[in-house]
Amino acid sequence: MPALLIPPYPHRSSDWAPVWTAFVGRRANNSVHGWPEDAFQSTWKTRRVFGYTVHVVSDPDAIGRVLLDNKTDYERPALVRKLLGAALGDGLFNAEGESWREQRRIVAPTFSPAAVSGFANVIAEATSARVARWRTDKAPMDMAAEATGTTMAIIAATLFGGDARLTAPAAAGHITAMLDAAGRARVTALLGLRSLGPGSGRARAGGRFLRDTLGAMADERAAAGGGNDFYGGLVAALHARYPAAQARELAIDNAVAFYVAGHETTANALTWTIYLLAAQPELQEELRAEAQTALVGEMGDIDARLPRLRAVLDESLRLYPPAPRLDREAMADDELAGRTVRRGDLVSIWPYVLHRHRALWDEPDAFDPDRFAPDRRAAMHRHQYLPFGAGPRVCVGARFAIVEALIVLAHWLEARRFAVRPGPPPVPVGRVTLRPERGMPLAVSAL
Template sequence: MADPRFVPVHPPRPAQMSSAWRSLFNEHARNSVAGWSQLAFTEWHTRRNVLGTIVHIPRHPAAIERVLLGNAANYEKPRLVKRVLAPLIGRGLLSSDSELWRAQRRIVAPSFAPGAVAQLAGLIAQAAERRMATWPDRGRLDIAAAATGTTMAIIADALFSGDPRLTSGAAARNIEAALLAAGQVRITALLGFPGIRLNRTAWRGERGRRYLRETLAAIVRERGPEGGDDFLGAMIRGLHERFPSEEAMALATDNAATFYVAGHETTANALAWSIYLLAGDQAVQDRAREEVRAEIGGDPETLADRLPYLRQILDEALRLYPPAPRFEREAMADDELHGVPIARGNIVSVWPWLVHRHRKLWDDADAFDPDRFAPGHEAGRHRFQYIPFGGGPRVCVGARFAIVEALVILAHWLAARRFTLADGFAVDPLGSVTLRPRGGLVVEVSPA
């Protein structure tokens, strides 16, 4: 009997990976999840020489655990990556290291504590309902655009007191342009010239970056040292307590960019991919809808914790389509990863996209199966074979917020609407800084 599990789309996998030189200019350079060979999902380690820089790509969970936890102090954000991200997010939490990172982490962490996140559940539910009210009763809908608009409104309301400059169409377009460009600048960054703009994508990205930085800098300046009564205000005050005024304001802008962009982009993509997977498996969708309808009328602050099956679906979506398909570290001293020597200055590139679909770690790795995350199924699973939010000390500080946000939105949408795959629409995963559906993700919607 045929396996009924839905196998969602992924890029073709050639028998062999292109050379390091070719991969700088072919489709892999434009889409980081494309061009990976079949061997990338069966072997444990790849070593490449990219224009004189040695890059290691480990897939064994023990090697990843050493990078992210066991010897995390030895693996910092690479200087190359900092050069690429600095124009957009400066020295904010995502791109800083050592004491600067620790100081900023301590400032923002209270805003993402479980209690603080729970208090936002009602706001999240209202945003989900408002967006759904704009949908047709029946017909086609770009769920990626719907998810982006919803999470953008939520992050603006939750962290920035609903500033209208952060929910405009121009803001959405500029974020997309800036992220696509940042994911493609590694060629010039490797050559030591990250500021060179070689194509239209890069030029648009630069315009998007300027728009976002100037808008957020203006908002920070308007707030002044007292900040205000929201996340941004608390962050501004915390930075002023620890840093000189000018540096505090610069770091406030850097972190505003970090949390505004990362705070809605990654969750929007997780929502879009989750709906796509549910549209491809109606039995899973029906079971999830039954669960949410039984729970959605209760306390909104605990709704996310009362949806165990929907959480399994979200976890599986994050496995198949991790929000950040890759992240890098640079070795500060010689080390060894699962038997492979690592020299000081080598880059270690961790790819959730590869680890989450590795044949030796997951049964039928490309199939959609929420039961992988059912209670009891974690036995024998290495904790570093599933890393949608990273791991170790630098695990994403906003992970709890992202999970609650996604579950509450999915619950409200599933309770009211049915989603099916749209005939003739080709879903295409595009890896840049984040993993988004290229050109949107169209589904059919109808009353549930």
């Protein structure tokens, strides 16, 4: 059997660095840089960070207790909600308690398997329209930028009726500025300060642009009594339950959340997956053949015809989880994996660490999609693989994201051949999402 590929992973250090080093130099801008080998072998590490007690937990049983079995005692940290609050308001992503339950009930049906199948044609059309504009000569293409443009077009097409205000190039710039700032703002947020970094003015402008645009769209939908796209349905459902002004705000809050949570994460999944295929030409050919056959049929159930691509996508989400960390705050004292957690402590779960943990995976840094063959997958611990989180707050868009990624990748493979270019490999950078440091330039050529 040929040796497995070990794709690039973030720099590791020999030991846990002092906490303050997370706020200067490379680690300040890259949350996955410099984790020590010990983090991938131990299951628990407690640190004091600016007065907070933070437990980094990589024990799947304990994670199951935090995210599922004792969920009511662990909420999204007030700190994180404050940090995201300016952009995401009180929508599903940031809400807790009854408000969260109510909004999840309103939104969940839109992302059901049947609803997602209904989006498949629109996803395919939005992807094809972009691929049709690609150059045909052998040229380097930044597939990270292409992935972001594609997922942004897909969110706008599927959820917001293809509104041109959201697909304009300026919109992409605004959203990127906003997300960037959220990723950088953690030091200032921990100190209770407003972000004063260089990007903050642009980020605020970006947030304003998005809220103003989505607000205008909400007013149009409300005046029309809803509308036949996702956003129209959401506006109508919220107006049926809340006073008009609150319904408007919640519609915007949720729309921003879907827009933000839905495109950047999936874009990173696409980017890392196409890189992994560019690095393995034989596997790429095999998957191209699978894609060519699958694209002949109906889009609605295409995922069933792409089992090998699905395994590759799952493995890509393991090695490069687009959401590399999940945090919770203990609302009450608890005992977790035989240790004491006090009310107010933070529990930090890092899919990036968990997915490469020595005790949970064979050859954790190697690319091996066979680990996601159905029988081997069934043997995994329920909480050792968490690209979409787990428990009641599991990603509401998970199925949407998987189907979307499979459809986009199948179209890309059907259209072109991808190859890595000479030079240093991409460096994974953890911000809110896990992205390559300098985009993903790949050689892209006709078949």
